[in-house]
Amino acid sequence: MSRSPRLSPRLTLFLAPMLVLALTDCGSGPALDPAVGYGPTPTLPAPQSSAIPVVNVADAVGWPEGRTPVPAAGFRVQPFATGLDHPRWLYRLPNGDILVAETNAPPKPEGLEGGARSWFQKLFMAKAGAAVPSPNRITLLRDADGDGTAETRTAFLENLMSPFGMALVGDTLYVANADAVVAFPYQTGQTRIDAAPRKVADLPAQRNHHWTKSLVASADGSKLYVGVGSNSNIGENGLDEEVDRAAILEIDPATGARRTYASGLRNPVGMAWQPDSRKLWVAVNERDEIGNDLVPDYMTSVTPGAFYGWPWSYYGQTVDTRVEPANSDMVARAIRPDYALGAHTASLGLTFGEGGLFPARYRGGAFVGQHGSWNRKPRNGYRVIFVPFSGGTPAGPPEDILTGFVNEQDQAMGRPVGVQFDRTGALLVADDVGNVIWRVSPAA
Numbered sequence: 001m002s003r004s005p006r007l008s009p010r011l012t013l014f015l016a017p018m019l020v021l022a023l024t025d026c027g028s029g030p031a032l033d034p035a036v037g038y039g040p041t042p043t044l045p046a047p048q049s050s051a052i053p054v055v056n057v058a059d060a061v062g063w064p065e066g067r068t069p070v071p072a073a074g075f076r077v078q079p080f081a082t083g084l085d086h087p088r089w090l091y092r093l094p095n096g097d098i099l100v101a102e103t104n105a106p107p108k109p110e111g112l113e114g115g116a117r118s119w120f121q122k123l124f125m126a127k128a129g130a131a132v133p134s135p136n137r138i139t140l141l142r143d144a145d146g147d148g149t150a151e152t153r154t155a156f157l158e159n160l161m162s163p164f165g166m167a168l169v170g171d172t173l174y175v176a177n178a179d180a181v182v183a184f185p186y187q188t189g190q191t192r193i194d195a196a197p198r199k200v201a202d203l204p205a206q207r208n209h210h211w212t213k214s215l216v217a218s219a220d221g222s223k224l225y226v227g228v229g230s231n232s233n234i235g236e237n238g239l240d241e242e243v244d245r246a247a248i249l250e251i252d253p254a255t256g257a258r259r260t261y262a263s264g265l266r267n268p269v270g271m272a273w274q275p276d277s278r279k280l281w282v283a284v285n286e287r288d289e290i291g292n293d294l295v296p297d298y299m300t301s302v303t304p305g306a307f308y309g310w311p312w313s314y315y316g317q318t319v320d321t322r323v324e325p326a327n328s329d330m331v332a333r334a335i336r337p338d339y340a341l342g343a344h345t346a347s348l349g350l351t352f353g354e355g356g357l358f359p360a361r362y363r364g365g366a367f368v369g370q371h372g373s374w375n376r377k378p379r380n381g382y383r384v385i386f387v388p389f390s391g392g393t394p395a396g397p398p399e400d401i402l403t404g405f406v407n408e409q410d411q412a413m414g415r416p417v418g419v420q421f422d423r424t425g426a427l428l429v430a431d432d433v434g435n436v437i438w439r440v441s442p443a444a
Helices: 009-023 116-127 328-333
Strands: 075-081 087-092 098-102 137-142 152-157 166-169 172-176 180-185 198-202 213-217 224-228 247-251 258-263 268-273 280-284 296-301 339-343 347-352 366-370 383-387 399-403 416-421 427-431 436-442
Touching: 087 166, 087 427, 087 436, 166 213, 172 213, 213 268, 224 268, 247 268, 280 347, 296 347, 339 366, 366 416, 366 427, 383 416, 399 436
Parallel strands: 087 416, 268 347, 347 416
Antiparallel strands: 075 436, 087 098, 098 137, 137 152, 166 172, 172 180, 180 198, 213 224, 224 247, 247 258, 268 280, 280 296, 296 339, 347 366, 366 383, 383 399, 416 427, 427 436
């Protein structure tokens, strides 16, 4: 299986003193048990600040031959497709074909590259396998014989702009690029689209501190919902850069008109409709640099018109005193999210259990791809979890579904991102370090 690029020995040697300084930083104090950062009422310790934020990057090394992640008891895992190029997001077409967004961050505009902190962050991300050029491609995978391995692979769409979210409405495929939602004509069964994209609506771009744009359609196809992350950690680049960011936007695909559907969501990534409540849920990455255990990422049902706190507060009215100017009126409006997903877990993928292949208890529950922390000691995430639901709401602690992404040398062999069920009811997991799509199914 292909490996992600690593820093050169010369560059590693040059950076070693700075990395040691960052990695031995103790300003954030000892970490709590990660379990207290999960659930409807996570522990929120006092914030801890330090001159140098905690950095604890797992070197990306890829999967050795014959090694795979570890499935939960009663399940098996196999590669659905290998040799991909930074696969991040998954979408299943009605005929069962799987679309994979092979993608990464776009180049930043001149003058918006950031300062020294941004430069070092790029180097840390390179160690984590997250700094490869974007392939700007959506690949189609087809498992026609149902053996759990895709025997057909084609370049379905090319020359895109850091594509991420996808949604088919009728005979129109919508793709959320980093800077716009675009549309393509689609015919069932086709394995490539050569038509030029039709722009539906521009999306906030600029420096694209958070570049991914997730996308789901309403049940009737009359509206598109796009998750747009913030252009900063806590608004430090100025709130003028945050217009229509840290939000879910609602777009009319017929006219391109858009409005803010919900706001104060620092980086809303995975979005999915919960099948029992029919409510939109989203996985959100929260802010950094105030300690190992702050602030937990979360998933929440989305209330139209609601404000969730960013940047002025978190978990309701917990004020972030770093944000200037303060805004007590906005803090008073902030509502508390439904379910915490652990501090710095980078919970990106979100889908709900469906079909009859998995045992009945998994239907309607949330499956979450946790890409894994780069700024917590010890590390957190690097797994796929399941959260049971009852009556459309979370109803229990998280359970491991797929683990073993970090090896005995504390290196990342893989990092899970998007999650999606295939036409048989097996769970597919995009691994952008291992460059694999994993398939999880019951063992018997």
